Amino acid sequence: MAGPPQTTPDPATEAFVAHRNLLFTVAYEMLGSAADAEDVLQETWLRWVGVDLDTVQNRRAYLVRIATRQALTRLRTLDRRKETYVGPWLPEPLLTAPDVAEDVELADSVSMAMLLVLETLAPTERAVFVLREVFDLGYEEIAEAVDKSPAAVRQIAHRARAHVAARRPRGAVSPAETRGALKAFQRAVETGDLQSLLDALAPDVVFLTDGGGVVRAALEPIVGVAAVAGLLGRITAGLSAEPTQVNGAPALLLRAGGELIAVLAVRIDDGLVTGLYAVRNPEKLSRVGRETPVSR
Template identity: 80%
Template sequence: MSEHSKPTDTADPLADGDRTDAATEAFVAHRNLLFTVAYEMLGSAADAEDALQETWLRWTGVDLDTVRDQRSYLVRITTRQALGRLRTLRRRKESYVGPWLPEPLLTAPDVAEDVELADSVSMAMLLVLETLQPTERAVFVLREVFDLDYDEIAEAVDKSPAAVRQIAHRARVHVAARRPRGAVSATETQNALQAFQRAIETGDLQRLLDILAPDVVLLTDGGGVKQAALEPIMGAEAVAPVLGRISAVVSLQSTQVNGYPALVLRMGGEIDTVMAVRIDEGLITGLYAVRNPEKLSHMEQETALRR
């Protein structure tokens, strides 16, 4: 072969740069959606971020010319990454000290306005999703929350569309039997939260008993790092005295966590506990107090959740 017939390097560095820019643009455009998918599957912002990092690494190796629907393709990658992590998390939770609660997210007001999205990321719903098997959880989230068609979901979870339909039905029935009760108006929610906060700040047990449902449940997650009850505390008579002692050591701030009302408890200016509140018919029916420091690192920043 002569020197003139020697193959030449035809790679165009500018074209490579364009492809990288296009991949980045697509990923950024769908990042909030992908985070929400991963978070709803994992219940952990830190693990959701890790899943997105893996999604990005795989996405940069994809030939975009072969991708018909970039959003669907990215959701598929993220779902597979989250599924792998979900199986690992399930093993980790088996040895978790005390009740396990999802990692709370400080959410923007528009998340609460999207009732379906707020319901799907609420502490109560995420705990219901914990009772599903990994593939059931993925199918339920992709179908019921994000309304993906069965063919798309089938590609994401490596099942046939027919199998996905069966899994979706089974998961829907399972969740329906356990999901929280109906939605409460914003005004009713705000009034109940204000009354609850005043009762805690004054340490008034009677006020607390008036706002707590008789069958209220308090779950505390310390992860073996912070002091917390190792079993659920059940009933207003048991929960009220615990809450009545809070104001002596911390300051309270109302906020929105996972699309629903919550209280942030600070000690010495630092976040000590995030307590998500579940309200039904004007009464507090569920309290989810996260104290594990590893789960509070995202609480200083507002999180964008999107469908």
């Protein structure tokens, strides 16, 4: 008896699925928003299925070009929105699998600290930097994606590299180095013990909170161990803290009565917490509880 008919895989679908993680990561690093990155993927797919594959020499490069152009269009709209954003703007938290943390370069590129540095670049500079420095695409390939000449792309890449180098955070930290420090910090947060918080924080720790004007949050960065410890002790009282990986780095999911109210991303250097990024805007938390962690 004959079995079910064998279907031939669709080449367009195969190519899209094969490069989906790459396209998502490119879009996310350009936009700082997982929701918008997913929209870019959808727009990329809609354009991709209309392409005559016989005319495409390099399917990966073609897909990256479509996704980059869609992300650039969306980035300019987002930039206008951020001009009226209430308080600090933080990237939408992205749950990441352990293999992302193990890939030091990728983890650094999607970290909250690095994405905030990328926010200071102009849209085309950001696209060129991400495609060149993170994904090592050739200048000719990038030129097609951003509608510039290869010579112009080289100049933009040089300028963007220098801009980022002057502002980038300290070097990437190994996962092993963070485990003990994160456990100590988690205990301090859950107990609300001020001395434990003081012991876990670096003297120059910086705390950013993103409420988007929707929920209560500090409108300016909080700097210094005493100020940060005092604020943490007040806002985390009675909350549960669940460790996770966000943007390739350790983080805590803060819940009140079982409801997720904040994602607290943690930057650890030399065994102490140097950066805290609390995302409280409900619009940026809606995906965290239901998303599968992104892997490389």
